[in-house]
Amino acid sequence: MKRTRIVQLLQSEIPANKVLIKGWVRTRRDSKGFSFIEVNDGSCLKNIQVLADSSLSNYPDISRISTGSAVIINGNLVESMGTGQKWEILADRVEIVSLAPDSYPLQKKRHTDEFLRTIAHLRPRTNKYGAAFRIRSELSYAIHKFFRDRGFKYIHSPIITGSDCEGAGELFRVTTLAPENLSKKDGMVDYAQDFFGSEANLTVSGQLSAEMFALALGDVYTFGPTFRAENSHTSRHVAEFWMVEPEMAFCNLEGNMNLAEEMIKYLTNFIIEESKDDLELFAKFVDKNLIKTLDNVASSDFKRLSYASAVEILKKSGKKFEYDIDFGKDLQTEHERYLTEHHFKKPLIIFDYPKTIKPFYMRVNDDDKTVSAMDVLVPKIGEIIGGSQREERLDILEKRMDEIGMSKETYWWYLDSRRFGSVEHSGFGLGFERLLMFITGISNIRDVIPFPRTPNSIEF
């Protein structure tokens, strides 16, 4: 006999005989002559109420079932005589698979997020984290669906790389050399002795790989883990996070911005439609305005403005900022927050940044001062997407690499793409966890990834 998931039973239109469920006990309440057991199997936020009558042969054991115990229930799905739920299961048989001792750390009451991080292996058993990780799963699916529906191909970019990909942050070294007996050559570590015969790192971005495939398959995307060894202590940074990186051939910056906006709207709508119950939990307990904010994002156009006009607005705002703003300086968190939370009160796309503050691969505009870059900013989170039109002209790309002292030899294969059939192309990177924060209202990135990796924290 096959088990039925609780999500299916709760949606049932009619009673059903002989159903089988398997799950974990959230709480048990005794009445005279019977016991109510709330069972959750992870298929949805809601529990199903099981009524176990004292006539059951193992009732003395049943009345000792504790929170966190695993059970298998056979019985009939019947309309509940109580208020508060439509269906319940009248049990024929309650098998106690595993009884949780009273040291089980999760209570029926709410815990703080800080405490739950210390038991990250158990927190998905709570309502909030169960909901968060179901939404994470749905959102992953929605990303693949979004791209597939639009003819994009999914590329598995490498996790281990030999180049430092644009210098986007500190790198994690990958090596098989034992640190206690490193062979040295001229005082430097001799990486010729290492597994790959040269230095290797964990990827910080799949972009360069994605560009190569965009110039072959047209429209592509990557969706995978990336690693930054930054010593960041904020609620928006982790050392291991997932990034979505589309890359499109024959596409300029405007097409890039269009895709970014369409994608965020699509994904927001998808979760509003597909994860109603889970989303409601966040609207109720985490951010009262969540649904309104999401509806607003899904239905209204993002504000687009150039970096230059953003700077003008900030200068004219009359607001005193900790960091001065002037053309050529990067926007600070306080500037981004002012623009997206106070001035426009909606998602923004800022484009055409000064080339001095952006990486080498971004296409230089005709003014020779700015590059075709764009950032998407959302209220509370800040930057959620960073992207650009890529420099497709070999001579200009080489000149920029020279300017910042990059090795053209190392990137010979990247430059090859500009030698053979080079075309204008664009792409961006979306921080998957940041999008998840935006959609759920969860304010700490450590709470939207199953086992967060941060400085000094690798348990679990």
Add this chain to the structure above:
RNA sequence: UCCCCAGUAGCUCAGUUGGCAGAGCAAGUGGCUGUUAACCACUGGGUCCGCGGUUCGAGUCCGUGCUGGGGAGCCA
């Protein structure tokens, strides 16, 4: 890496001027009840983050370290 805050029961916290270690919840036991973050009663539960110092006496004051949180930078 820098700035700020915190660390007391399983959890969330209180602890006055330096003078006997506390509450609510959770847990255990009993009772009651178609209950539903159930209710009532009782019971057990402490390395007051570590180390050092001041003092007759330190949860409380001083120094230092560790851990957690918030913010900044870096970025997604």
